[in-house]
Amino acid sequence: MMLRILACAILLFSATVLSQNVATLRKQAALDQEVTTEPIANEITNDLKVSRNYPMQPPIIPHNIRDYQIDLNVNTCLACHSRRKVTNTQATMVSVTHYMDRDGNFLAAVSPRRYFCTQCHVSQTDAAPLVGNSFVDVKELMAVSKNENE
Template identity: 40%
Template sequence: MEIDMKKVIVTLMVTLMTLMFNGSAIAGVTSLRGDSDLTDGADKYPMRKQVISQGGVDRSYKIQPPMIPHKIDKEKINLKINTCMKCHSEKTYKQKKAPKAGDSHYVSRDGKVLDTVSSRRYFCNQCHAPQLNADPIVNNQFEGAK
């Protein structure tokens, strides 16, 4: 008895597709939001004001990226401009009395030292976040380094 591999593969593909699109394949699985629609409660948490923290924000763990102690709602970071670098670049940080972007931000993934911020560190708010006057949405027992 010779097995026709094309028929086996086609049969498996049809079976998998049927299972994927059949709701009974995932019966019993529920969303963390329950029966609520994705947009339900979107207005539950109003926009919070950014807080200015004089002297910076203490880090909670050793290699935590520094938090942003000032407002950034008027800053722009896109493919053409990064207004953070107006104050935090190698050339301007002293006159602006701002912390300089770390040396690691000027290194390419190949280890080459660059004159400008590396593209992988260009979007500052991927790691650095402003502070808000808000209670945490989810409570936890995390305690930072003392």
Template identity: 60%
Template sequence: MKNSIMTLFSVSILLSTIAAFSHAAEVATLRDNTSIDTQKQPKAMPNVENTDIKHQRNYPMQPPIIPHKVRNYQIDLKVNKCMSCHSRKRTDESQAPMVSVTHYMDRDGNFLAEVSPRRYFCSQCHVPQLDTEPLVENTFVDMDTLMKEKAQKAKAEKE
């Protein structure tokens, strides 16, 4: 009895594997229908935008995107290159936006003199913008835009 159950189980696994491989052509892969024994030429890496133009966010609470190159920026326990422009003390000179005041708060909401250790490694949340087309359509509208549209609609109704 036990052997017949194991045989039945093995046959069902074999049949499901065969069925899966017969439908493999329908499954999208990262190889784009390139056979497994062929090495595909990788696509070129997109360039990082270096325009210093602030981009609109793609979803609520998205950390701002870095609008410039950051290759070879040193960010470790001793040095944070980002803060050479974005710290409170340097924004007048650099004309870069200051990091959010939330970066100067500890987990209990107390304000600190320096950037909080939990917010020190910028590239954990912030990434450079690449010069590419979006992979999917995004219909997100930020709160500021919604509020402006509402104010304009209210103004138009009054007139």
């Protein structure tokens, strides 16, 4: 019993400390306060793919996706990006990982866990990063020891 009370006290304490240091998108405004929100970022729909920051990053979408339906019956994205359609559409084929189930078996169709494309792929925007970071792309590091395969 004592232990539980102690655990609760520690949890409460750390929650309080953390909530003081973490800036939220609402800029730490009280719950009953309204904050002025940033304007919505502009989508970039110039059809130019941008390079990925790391190989396993879901590429961001370089074109308009407004009103592209993705539900039980229709997946508009696959109408262009599926393996069978890409010759006609010249869209990038969804990668092989999208046809794999969680055990690594290949399926004939896009795996259900990769069906809702916009769960992972977002549109390109001109939005500034919400928080700063010191991430360095591996290719910057490689530039130091010039790689001939590049």
